[in-house]
Amino acid sequence: xxxxxxxxxxxxxxxxxxxxxxxxxxxxxxxxxxxxxxxxxxxxxxxxxxxxxxxxxxxxxxxxxxxxxxxxxxxxxxxxxxxxxxxxxxxxxxxxxxxxxxxxxxxxxxxxxxxxxxxxxxxxxxxxxxxxxxxxxxxxxxxxxxxxxxxxxxxxxxxxxxxxxxxxxxxxxxxxxxxxxxxxxxxxxxxxxxxxxxxxxxxxxxxxxxxxxxxxxxxxxxxxxxxxxxxxxxxxxxxxxxxxxxxxxxxxxxxxxxxxxxxxxxxxxxxxxxxxxxxxxxxxxxxxxxxxxxxxxxxxxxxxxxxxxxxxxxxxxxxxxxxxxxxxxxxxxxxxxxxxxxxxxxxxxxxxxxxxxxxxxxxxxxxxxx
Amino acid sequence: xxxxxxxxxxxxxxxxxxxxxxxxxxxxxxxxxxxxxxxxxxxxxxxxxxxxxxxxxxxxxxxxxxxxxxxxxxxxxxxxxxxxxxxxxxxxxxxxxxxxxxxxxxxxxxxxxxxxxxxxxxxxxxxxxxxxxxxxxxxxxxxxxxxxxxxxxxxxxxxxxxxxxxxxxxxxxxxxxxxxxxxxxxxxxxxxxxxxxxxxxxxxxxxxxxxxxxxxxxxxxxxxxxxxxxxxxxxxxxxxxxxxxxxxxxxxxxxxxxxxxxxxxxxxxxxxxxxxxxxxxxxxxxxxxxxxxxxxxxxxxxxxxxxxxxxxxxxxxxxxxxxxxxxxxxxxxxxxxxxxxxxxxxxxxxxxxxxxxxxxxxxxxxxxxxxxxxxxxxxxxxxxxxxxxxxxxxxxxxxxxxxxxxxxxxxxxxxxxxxxxxxxxxxxxxxxxxxxxxxxxxxxxxxxxxxxxxxxxxxxxxxxxxxxxxxxxxxxxxxxxxxxxxxxxxxxxxxxxxxxxxxxxxxxxxxx
Numbered sequence: 084x085x086x087x088x089x090x091x092x093x094x095x096x097x098x099x100x101x102x103x104x105x106x107x108x109x110x111x112x113x114x115x116x117x118x119x120x121x122x123x124x125x126x127x128x129x130x131x132x133x134x135x136x137x138x139x140x141x142x143x144x145x146x147x148x149x150x151x152x153x154x155x156x157x158x159x160x161x162x163x164x165x166x167x168x169x170x171x172x173x174x175x176x177x178x179x180x181x182x183x184x185x186x187x188x189x190x191x192x193x194x195x196x197x198x199x200x201x202x203x204x205x206x207x208x209x210x211x212x213x214x215x216x217x218x219x220x221x222x223x224x225x226x227x228x229x230x231x232x233x234x235x236x237x238x239x240x241x242x243x244x245x246x247x248x249x250x251x252x253x254x255x256x257x258x259x260x261x262x263x264x265x266x267x268x269x270x271x272x273x274x275x276x277x278x279x280x281x282x283x284x285x286x287x288x289x290x291x292x293x294x295x296x297x298x299x300x301x302x303x304x305x306x307x308x309x310x311x312x313x314x315x316x317x318x319x320x321x322x323x324x325x326x327x328x329x330x331x332x333x334x335x336x337x338x339x340x341x342x343x344x345x346x347x348x349x350x351x352x353x354x355x356x357x358x359x360x361x362x363x364x365x366x367x368x369x370x371x372x373x374x375x376x377x378x379x380x381x382x383x384x385x386x387x388x389x390x391x392x393x394x395x396x397x398x399x400x401x402x403x404x405x406x407x408x409x410x411x412x413x414x415x416x417x418x419x420x421x422x423x424x425x426x427x428x429x430x431x432x433x434x435x436x437x438x439x440x441x442x443x444x445x446x447x448x449x450x451x452x453x
Numbered sequence: 454x455x456x457x458x459x460x461x462x463x464x465x466x467x468x469x470x471x472x473x474x475x476x477x478x479x480x481x482x483x484x485x486x487x488x489x490x491x492x493x494x495x496x497x498x499x500x501x502x503x504x505x506x507x508x509x510x511x512x513x514x515x516x517x518x519x520x521x522x523x524x525x526x527x528x529x530x531x532x533x534x535x536x537x538x539x540x541x542x543x544x545x546x547x548x549x550x551x552x553x554x555x556x557x558x559x560x561x562x563x564x565x566x567x568x569x570x571x572x573x574x575x576x577x578x579x580x581x582x583x584x585x586x587x588x589x590x591x592x593x594x595x596x597x598x599x600x601x602x603x604x605x606x607x608x609x610x611x612x613x614x615x616x617x618x619x620x621x622x623x624x625x626x627x628x629x630x631x632x633x634x635x636x637x638x639x640x641x642x643x644x645x646x647x648x649x650x651x652x653x654x655x656x657x658x659x660x661x662x663x664x665x666x667x668x669x670x671x672x673x674x675x676x677x678x679x680x681x682x683x684x685x686x687x688x689x690x691x692x693x694x695x696x697x698x699x700x701x702x703x704x705x706x707x708x709x710x711x712x713x714x715x716x717x718x719x720x721x722x723x724x725x726x727x728x729x730x731x732x733x734x735x736x737x738x739x740x741x742x743x744x745x746x747x748x749x750x751x752x753x754x755x756x757x758x759x760x761x762x763x764x765x766x767x768x769x770x771x772x773x774x775x776x777x778x779x780x781x782x783x784x785x786x787x788x789x790x791x792x793x794x795x796x797x798x799x800x801x802x803x804x805x806x807x808x809x810x811x812x813x814x815x816x817x818x819x820x821x822x823x824x825x826x827x828x829x830x831x832x833x834x835x836x837x838x839x840x841x842x843x844x845x846x847x848x849x850x851x852x853x854x855x856x857x858x859x860x861x862x863x864x865x866x867x868x869x870x871x872x873x874x875x876x877x878x879x880x881x882x883x884x885x886x887x888x889x890x891x892x893x894x895x896x897x898x899x900x901x902x903x904x905x906x907x908x909x910x911x912x913x914x915x916x917x918x919x920x921x922x923x924x925x926x927x928x929x930x931x932x933x934x935x936x937x938x939x940x941x942x943x944x945x946x947x948x949x950x951x952x953x954x955x956x957x958x959x960x961x962x963x964x965x
Contacts, residue, residue: 093511093527093528096511098470099470100471311830311831312829312830312831313823313824313828313829313830313831314829315831316816316819316823316831319809319812319816320809320812320820323809323810323811323812324804324805324806324809324810326802326805326806327805327806327807327808327809327820329760329786330758330760330786330798330800330806330807331786331820331821332759332785332786332787332788332790333787334785334787
């Protein structure tokens with residue numbers, strides 16, 4: 084055991100940063116995005132020798148270039164936001180639902196079923212609400228299965244919901260064999276392409292507007308629900324401390340199941356919007372990884388539904404921009420993934436600098452010691 | 454003790470958390486072969502200061518000298534290298550390991566690992582200072598006092614010359630405390646420098662040679678113990694003179710309100726923690742419950758509050774106005790409340806059970822009442838008014854009602870909790886360790902609040918650890934030992950030693 088013979092301050096010290104003002108926190112976040120773009124530019128130049136400003140121009144064009152692209156971006160934003168909103172109540176309760184992918188698929192499957200079997204016979208005024216209800220129920224049931232096990236047997240919900248994704252994917256793959264357009268094609272194709280039976284209505288000629296409005300309404304609902312309703316309060320209490328919840332007489336099991344059912348039901352809405360509101364078809368890829376990306380969107384917004392609009396936009400903007408780049412410059416699609424990865428790394432990393440202060444050894448105190 | 458050699462010396466130590474000074478310009482010297490008490494109210498920066506010596510925090514300014522040489526302590530490992538050992542309030546032991554395994558854990562030595570050889574060495578240390586402990590016993594089989602012994606032996610085995618004990622007596626019986634003090638005196642004679650943090654003034658007077666006092670992060674002064682007394686120390690600590698008397702009124706009511714009959718319950722592991730326990734609580738009295746920590750007090754209170762399933766027994770609540778009796782057995786807290794029974798409970802784990810740490814004061818005050826009414830939405834106006842009233846009446850120090858309770862100091866957290874629980878004018882008020890970790894001012898404020906509840910005719914059940922307080926505050930004291938009733942004594946005539954013996958099951962009258 085040798086004594087350290089120097090008496091320097093440590094080179095780097097990390098202390099907790101309490102109460103950073105809002106504007107400063109946002110400044111850090113914006114700085115993180117700027118630095119991320121600079122680092123991306125470096126990567127772009129090294130790997131492709133293309134002018135990074137061209138890159139970013141294309142990125143913006145990919146999102147805002149044409150009217151069609153703007154609507155398509157908004158649709159993607161709405162879908163991402165919808166799944167993030169679905170996860171939020173569960174996450175506020177510290178129920179780590181990572182099964183949104185499967186829950187969305189179950190809702191999508193229910194919607195498809197009704198579109199195929201009743202799409203051309205039922206009045207849309209009855210059919211569409213019916214589709215909404217059935218898909219919400221299907222997704223809610225899918226989500227509630229792990230919740231019941233969690234509530235009664237305290238099983239690990241992370242593993243359980245994750246595994247339910249694979250079951251859902253396989254189940255949809257199985258259903259597709261019944262629904263496939265041409266035998267053996269393994270794809271469903273556009274459902275009711277000619278009659279548009281069961282398609283969600285277009286508003287003012289915009290086929291995505293309906294989806295966007297629904298998700299917007301959901302955002303407002305979720306904000307109020309979490310902040311001002313008794314249910315929202317119970318979710319917070321159970322999430323913070325189950326002991327406290329029991330102590331004041333909250334039925335913890337009931338709150339867990341109710342909240343996860345709500346989480347699943349909103350996934351069902353996402354499934355409905357994806358099938359009946361935009362794709363008009365189903366595949367095992369219908370959820371498109373949103374069930375996982377939405378976890379990050381929800382976390383980055385600190386579970387605040389209004390902030391989630393912004394975090395969804397950031398994620399969607401970079402995703403779409405990056406894939407536009409891949410096509411515009413004839414690069415491998417993985418290039419887009421690299422860029423998205425770098426950008427998210429910086430955005431998430433910036434939270435560290437908001438919550439902690441880093442001190443470097445200062446020169447003058449060292450001089451003072453001698 | 455003629456020639457004083459400083460073991461550790463602090464000069465101008467400061468530490469800021471955010472904008473607030475936790476320690477400001479502190480000077481402190483500890484000599485070899487002495488016991489120094491550090492005295493201060495909660496939030497006065499005692500633990501922060503000790504954490505800087507033991508390498509957990511790094512000071513923002515100031516110098517530390519060990520054996521006269523300036524040093525920098527960057528990590529707990531550095532602290533070990535300088536032979537500083539800290540015994541924390543919360544033990545840091547691995548429960549499935551034996552005492553000896555815990556003691557040798559983390560020490561890097563060249564050559565083959567030979568536990569037997571090390572046990573011999575550890576035993577030598579134990580014999581030297583008079584520790585009595587079975588080194589092969591597993592931690593989970595140990596009592597709190599035994600675990601503490603392991604912690605102390607651990608730092609001695611690592612060669613510590615400077616020992617810091619953070620509130621070591623908080624969890625001990627009077628007998629165990631005496632044993633600890635005996636060991637401390639032996640260590641002192643051996644030339645070790647010992648720093649002890651404690652709230653209990655009588656212990657400060659008994660064990661220490663000198664006392665250093667901190668107040669609000671600043672250094673007030675150091676006095677020799679034999680030249681001071683408890684009143685003077687309190688005045689230095691609080692900054693003003695306060696009286697240390699609990700005004701106990703005569704118990705007025707004699708009517709029984711709560712009957713606990715043959716109550717038994719098991720914990721999660723299936724171990725019987727409360728065993729065939731019976732007592733009655735009267736309106737208008739404070740009924741104390743004494744016992745070593747973990748003797749079943751927690752489960753007993755939780756069973757009455759409807760949080761713990763009963764294996765056997767009855768809990769009868771009698772409404773004194775109507776004479777109606779209700780069995781509370783296996784009723785949930787909500788069902789009890791819906792019966793119109795005003796039963797309040799201040800649990801031991803304030804932030805983990807009584808309150809929600811991340812919620813603000815208003816939302817915490819609302820916990821009991823939020824579900825009232827048919828509306829789907831929360832009503833925050835009334836709770837906010839109540840929160841303001843509690844802040845005002847109990848002098849809670851907080852920036853606003855919107856501050857998360859985790860940002861408040863321990864005493865203020867407790868005031869919020871107690872304030873909420875007594876705001877419903879309870880008929881039965883159960884409190885578990887309500888002054889644990891609280892400073893003198895806050896403690897006496899809580900005692901007075903309990904007394905006021907008693908005068909209002911509430912039946913107060915008080916689980917405490919400080920026997921002096923129990924004897925001074927309560928009317929009757931129930932003594933628990935390993936889940937069983939050891940006896941019931943009259944607090945006005947009871948002797949501390951007698952209760953201490955009953956707590957360990959070696960004495961007592963009403964033994965069954």
